Amino acid sequence: MKAHVHVTLKTGVLDPQGKAIQHALAALGFDGVEDVRQGKFIELKLAETDAEKARASLDEMCRKLLANTVIENYTIDLVEE
Amino acid sequence: MKAHVHVTLKTGVLDPQGKAIQHALAALGFDGVEDVRQGKFIELKLAETDAEKARASLDEMCRKLLANTVIENYTIDLVEE
């Protein structure tokens, strides 16, 4: 089973990277970029075949390692192969 | 208009971050994680309202800045608000 995890900064948390990208895009002449936020995209391949179990385990992975829940949110998507 | 850009490493390009995550998950006792790849997830807010124009402009942003096409691929999704 494959899973996609998105880890993004909580609203209100400063995103220096996003800010810098926005700025760089403007300098390159791209107008009208009103906001940029950068997050992480993690693709996992799991041996688990049961969707419910996979989701529970991914949730634990996110809380324990993949996301820093102090400042980040995460979402989990299971992808059929 | 909002857009989601995913920037991922090309197959065959070694991914130290993904490897490290996989290793750390195993150390935390998560079995059966067969592969991990880490990429970037960039959310943009654009003034542009025309989907086609937005897509063209995003494609250029990716080629010019957001992705390094020597090692990375990208995908663009427009998201309705």
Place this chain on the structure above:
Amino acid sequence: MTDTLSITPELVAEHGLTNEEYELILSVMGREPTITELGIFSVMWSEHCSYKSSKVWLKRLPTKAPWVIQGPGENAGVIDIGDGDAVIFKMESHNHPSYIEPYQGAATGVGGILRDVFTMGGRPIANLNALRFGSPDHPKTRHLVSGVVAGIGGYGNCVGVPTVAGECTFHPAYNGNILVNAMTVGLARKDRIFYSAAAGVGNPVVYVGSKTGRDGIHGATMASAEFTEDSEEKRPTVQVGDPFTEKLLIEACLELMAEDAIVAIQDMGAAGLTSSSVEMASKGGVGFELDLDRVPQREENMTPYEMMLSESQERMLMVLKPGSEAQAEAIFRKWDLDFAVIGRITDTGRLTLKHEGEIVGDIPVAPLVDKAPEYDRPWEPTPPAPALHPGDVPAPRSLGDALRTLMGCPDLASKRWIWEQYDHMVMADTVQRPGGDAAVVRVHGTTKGLALTTDCTPRYCKADPVEGGKQAVAEAWRNITATGAKPLAITDCMNFGNPERPIIMGQFAGAIQGMAEACTALEFPVISGNVSLYNETNGEAILPTPAIGGVGLLKDIDCMVTIALKTAGDWLYMVGESAGHLGQSLYLREVCGREDGPPPPVDLAIERRNGDFVRSAIENRQVVACHDLSDGGLLVAAAEMALAGDLGFDLDADWGSLPDHAALFGEDQGRYLVEVSEGEAFEAAARAAGVPVKRIGFVGGDTLNRGGERLISLAELREIHESWLPNYMENA
């Protein structure tokens, strides 16, 4: 006032204010405060900003010397190092945020202390960090070490300031409350120092740097509240650092400082806009009128309360000379930073806040600062530990094994894994890298050098706060001396538990007393510092930890020595005397499994005499390598010198009636181990100075020997010493 929210007892309590403190606020204001005003009082009167428990004690520290330009009371202290050069430095804690979010907590700690230094006009030239973690066995420790080290490196490396020294030790007392103390050293011209006292009615008040968000609101009060298990719920109060913006801010501020435009400047640290504006106004005896609508904002619909209490990073507040706005703005725009005139100086002596056309706060500045509560809290001295005689401590089964245990224990194992994650060479002036007694950074473009160190032995402070306080200062002084430099001044970071407990307050009082005695005797004044109290989790206090950051001056870096052994055939001498003091020693803890006895006493007169002698012997080039004796004692120091120089030795000394293990592992103070080529001349100099020295061995070979008998090979010792930390961190 339109801010209509009425102030309930619950709101008062949530702001960490006692009923008496709230009564005082009512009497200062003569009316019920608005919520914004209440927030301002709460942060200004928090332990963190007001030093309400520690002030009475801090006054006892000596702060003067002919070379001190600015002592405590400004953003950082300043000393004169000759030739028109001045050194600006300070240390600060970021303990609680680092426990909650180790990477960002540590990173923003570095960012904050950097701002304290460049706000005074100093270009930051070195960072140091003093770290205390819980037991390596504790489930959180590894994660905390990893995050804190990455955060310190992540920030310092990016801004391009070398992180050159520090310390890192472990003890279960820090399991629930680690210590992250960061120090910055900056360099300025003596006649170009900037201060925070605002002046000039009508002058513009200018905001520069990053935009304000809702970061760390209540951060300042959080840093003063004791931890409880559920405090992890307070997490979103942690801020994210932006070292790139900080780098731009450094360059922009220094560029503007080269012009004649700034009246006063102050960084926005804890309690951001509130503490910076209140401090500037109070020091200058003026009022501030701020128009909050002009504050650059990152978020929509920010309230005055949020703007005043936000702890967004990378921001500064300045008062400019009239007419300099355009010049200043051009510089900040060039560096892509926000710039906004947000108010002006008034003659009202009040902090007046406007928002959307209304006045939302109006507080008299003088009482806000002067009436801040000040407590002389009850305190109890720490009872003295029963004496421990060398004879009461068993000898090890084998000297070699005891050395193995010590050199591989968490506190003594090499910290290379840490400092290799720090860029310790950027700026290309690091002439003594991490790993020795003090790092040495060259004063750019000269042959002068600054010797930098942080020190403290918390287990000594716990057993006897007075001796421990003395020892922390003495060790910093000794580490600087061991490079050949003259110690000039210190900064401190006083990390203690809950001051409302008399035993903790007694630790604080004792440490201050010991530090004050040492500073006086060694002419090593305190020029800046920081207090971090309430370092407790569920009633368990940390070890009392008065971390000392020391700075010394080498007139010529050509005269500097390192700890590395240099030449086979040279002599090893011990300077000072050994009584074989094993109380609170690492030998006792690591080899015998006990933590008892009194710490080694510090005789300050002897300390000074021995140190002054060692320094002169280095200057006369009689000493080619030098290491002070501290944790682990003589044999550990000798082993560290051997590893650094990749040369072995034989210690063939006879100690008379003193047991060998007491002589080799005792932690008596005021001692140095030196490598000398010309023994006779050195002994004659020592005799003339009235300093006891003892020839204890010679340099050579690739093994460490005791009286001709091999203890361990250099190769094995290196493996033991270097592998503990990487193995611990990487084999989770």
Place this chain on the structure above:
Amino acid sequence: MKSAVIVFPGSNCDRDLAVALEKVTGFRPIMVWHGEADFDKVDLIALPGGFSYGDYLRAGAMAARSPVMKEVVKRANRGVPVLGICNGFQVLTETGLLPGALMRNANLKFVCKDVWLKVERTDTIFTNRYARGQVIRIPVAHHDGNYFADADTIRRIEDNGQVAVRYCDADGSFSPASNPNGSIGNIAGIFNEAGNVLGMMPHPERLIEPALGGADGRGFFESVMQELVA
């Protein structure tokens, strides 16, 4: 000899590089701000280390798109010597002047320490003062120094002799332990095909005098000097 040091927002080895150039060559370089579209004619263009734009997004990515780099690329293509150190190397790969990419270090950690390097080519403007196969000691300080290129590219740069320096042991042999970041083929620095552009992760400007612990880094600057003044 006239040289230019390009300064990006966030560069932090610009002063170090300028000082080294001046100390070794006797000529003080001009400092060129990233926003300049043009600058004086110079004999050498040097891109310093540091964290241009904080290394946000990717190390060197934003700097590579700054106005001054258009001019640098133009001159490099005309044969002007260009030296990129650390972040400068990352910028050069991001502009495409040098092949490949510099990825996060294999162990994910920033690394600052002296490393041994084997000088692979000595017939170039940047390395003529070293002996072929000479082992030198120079510090690295980076988070993203893990050199990567696809197999074809690696083959091509190896065949062309574009590898300038490789991480090695003190005795000149190659081992995984001597590789501080996981770079393919222990590659620490490469030339472009024409040989006038060199990018390298190690910092020669940090080791140019005994007071700093050694002078092995001088050779790079002395080589350019020799070439240009001769």
